[in-house]
Amino acid sequence: MVIIQGVDEGREAATAAMWDGADYERLASRFAPAGHAVAAAVEAAGAPPGTVLDLAAGTGTVAQAMARQGRRVEATDIAPGLVATGRAQTDAQALDVRWRVAAMDDLDERGAYAAVTSSFGIIFSPEPAATLRRVHDALVPGGVVALSAWAPDGYVARMSAAMGARLSEPGRTAATAWVPWGDPAVLTDRLGSAGFVDVRVVRRRLPWRFASVDEAVDLLFEASPGHVAAARFSGDGAGLRGVVRAHLLDFAGLSDSGSAVDTEAAYVLASARRPVG
Ligand SMILES: C[S@@+](CC[C@H](N)C(=O)[O-])C[C@H]1O[C@@H](n2cnc3c(N)ncnc32)[C@H](O)[C@@H]1O
Numbered sequence: 084m085v086i087i088q089g090v091d092e093g094r095e096a097a098t099a100a101m102w103d104g105a106d107y108e109r110l111a112s113r114f115a116p117a118g119h120a121v122a123a124a125v126e127a128a129g130a131p132p133g134t135v136l137d138l139a140a141g142t143g144t145v146a147q148a149m150a151r152q153g154r155r156v157e158a159t160d161i162a163p164g165l166v167a168t169g170r171a172q173t174d175a176q177a178l179d180v181r182w183r184v185a186a187m188d189d190l191d192e193r194g195a196y197a198a199v200t201s202s203f204g205i206i207f208s209p210e211p212a213a214t215l216r217r218v219h220d221a222l223v224p225g226g227v228v229a230l231s232a233w234a235p236d237g238y239v240a241r242m243s244a245a246m247g248a249r250l251s252e253p254g255r256t257a258a259t260a261w262v263p264w265g266d267p268a269v270l271t272d273r274l275g276s277a278g279f280v281d282v283r284v285v286r287r288r289l290p291w292r293f294a295s296v297d298e299a300v301d302l303l304f305e306a307s308p309g310h311v312a313a314a315r316f317s318g319d320g321a322g323l324r325g326v327v328r329a330h331l332l333d334f335a336g337l338s339d340s341g342s343a344v345d346t347e348a349a350y351v352l353a354s355a356r357r358p359v360g
Contacts, residue, residue, distance in 0.1 A: 094209070095161060095186050101312045103164035109306040111142050116289055117231045118144030118202040120352050122152060125198045128283070128354040130227035133197030138187050138218070139204025143169035143180065149200065150178035157196075159185040160204075190217045198227045203350075206232045206261040215277035222357040228279065229354040231287075232264035237349030238291055238334055240265060245330040246313065246323055254313060265351050279355035288347040296340040300328045 122145050125135065137146040140158035142165050149156045156179060160166050163184050173180040187208055199218045208214035218228050233239040240262050247258035263269045267284040274282045293299040303310045304324055314320035328340060335346040
């Protein structure tokens with residue numbers, strides 16, 4: 084998705100308002116297989132018993148999966164509306180998830196969590212190195228971080244680059260600042276520099292299927308907070324829709340906006356461990 088993070092003072096408030104400014108839940112269900120993979124990666128990496136923190140949790144795809152795996156879960160996100168939706172869902176299912184509105188850079192717990200997860204969330208950190216260091220310090224020794232990030236050559240990153248090219252600064256930079264997280268070499272280096280060991284990065288694919296190209300474009304401009312914000316602040320909604328439509332036609336090898344879309348959105352799934360010693 085194209086993301087226009089808040090870019091000046093009041094950045095956290097602007098970021099929260101942006102993420103609450105679309106019908107994100109509809110997109111979250113599309114991203115859910117990746118969130119479930121992140122939750123599975125926590126156990127596959129051998130996380131010790133204990134509480135899991137889902138960072139930039141959105142409406143709680145990973146938090147719910149971790150709770151169903153028997154974990155006690157804390158979930159935080161900068162957007163109050165998404166937290167309220169997530170809390171309502173986990174309460175309705177009597178899942179053991181404690182929700183809090185918080186920016187990821189407010190994380191200051193030490194040695195508190197068996198695992199920290201973030202599916203397409205930590206990639207929006209304004210300060211990747213500092214955030215990863217905070218995650219490292221928040222884990223118990225032997226604790227596991229698991230995350231997902233869009234692959235730079237996959238649909239979401241490519242589409243964001245196409246749309247970003249039409250935006251003026253600072254929207255252009257903000258739209259793609261998260262892309263390096265999905266580069267296995269960059270991600271491995273970032274995790275290692277933050278003190279993690281046993282780094283594992285694998286490539287995965289999300290199905291990206293729609294009845295038509297227009298349905299796919301409509302979903303993005305209704306449910307993706309970055310698209311909604313970009314259309315509003317650029318005043319060029321029709322132009323941006325045209326760019327995203329043309330890009331999807333090209334990416335999926337289609338010639339007609341009425342054609343069904345059956346493609347994939349590549350991402351990387353990563354896990355790593357805080358050393359025991
Ligand atoms: C693409 S959504 C992913 C949400 C969820 N993890 C999922 O899988 O559906 C990105 C999330 O990051 C959150 N976010 C963005 N910047 C943040 C920040 N600085 N601190 C905390 N959360 C942030 C947004 O509010 C949003 O919920």
